[in-house]
Amino acid sequence: MNFEEKVSAQIAQVAAFADFLPAVAIINRATDGAAIWMNKRGLSQLGIELSDLQKFQDKEYFERxxxxxxxxxxxPKILALFERNNDEEVVTFFQQVKIAGKLEWTWHMSSTKILFRDDQGAPFLMLTLSIPLDRMFLAQKAEKLLHENNFLKENMLAFSSLSLREKEVLKRLALGETASECGDKLFISPQTVETHRKNIKKKLGVNTFFELNTFARAFDLICLYLTSTLGTGIWLDGVLSY
Known part of the structure; x- marks a missing residue:
């Protein structure tokens, strides 16, 4: 059996059961990312025939x-997977997919592993299973995590512009402390706290307490924590309070 026959045989093994899976199954070529096979569920979601999908170059496929x-x-996750070249390893990630007939992106959770290697032992095919998040009961939680991740990306530069002292003041203000309370703990005057407050708002481009609190939570200056065993608690400033 030559190499092409081995590749076809590997794809056939997956195709034999993939249409029974409650997920989209995709086989991509590891060398360029081109999609060379997809189960019926995936083709239906994209509104395309397999023969047409196989005509796309890798760039065209991903852009569309x-x-x-x-x-x-x-x-980076996929490249690291290839470098480690481990049979047991699976990488999982979120991605937005353009579903046929829908204007908005549909979030998916996808997991990828190496499926087949060439004669030199290098990854040649990768298998990905992908599930639309809006069909999962944890969709709202996942959407919240994704929103927070996007918030971090969009505001990292602004947050990094804060000095260490300004971050300390931001933390105290987000916890609801007054200028006097904040000043006492940081050994500075209330007037200095107010000056820091103004600078923080200017650097972050915010005006309200809610916006300050959002930055503090997103960048782990404060953390809200709920416990189901001891009752409902809030983790504030390193102390679990009830």
Whole structure:
């Protein structure tokens, strides 16, 4: 059996059961990312025939069906997977897919592993299983995590412009402390706290307490924590309070 026959045989093994899976199954060529096979569920979601899908170059395939912004997170994971070249390893990520007939992107959770290697032992085919998040009961939680991730990306530069002292003041203000309370703990005057407050708002481009609190939570200056065993608690400033 030559190499092409081995590749075809591997794809046939997956195709034999993939249409029974409650997920989209895709086989991509590891060398260039081109999609060379997809189960019926995936083809139906994209509104395309397999023969037409196979005509796409890798760039055309990703530009048509996927949000390019996600590649910043996904590509390093896939490349690292190839470098480690481990049979047991699976990488999981979120990605936005353009579903046929829908204007908005549809978030998916996808998991990828190496499926087949060439004669030199290098990854040649990768198998991905992908599930639309809006069909999962945890969709709202996942959407919240994705929103927070996007918030971090969009505001990292602004947050990094804060000095260490300004971050300390931001934390105290987000916890609801007054200028006097904040000043007492940081050994500075209330007037200095107010000056820091103004600078923080200017640097972050915010005006309200809610916006300050959002930054503090997103960048782990404060953390809200709920416990189901001891009752409902809030983790504030390193102390679990009830």
């Amino acid at each position: 069906f996927f949000n390019f912004a996600d590649s910043e997170d996904i590509n």
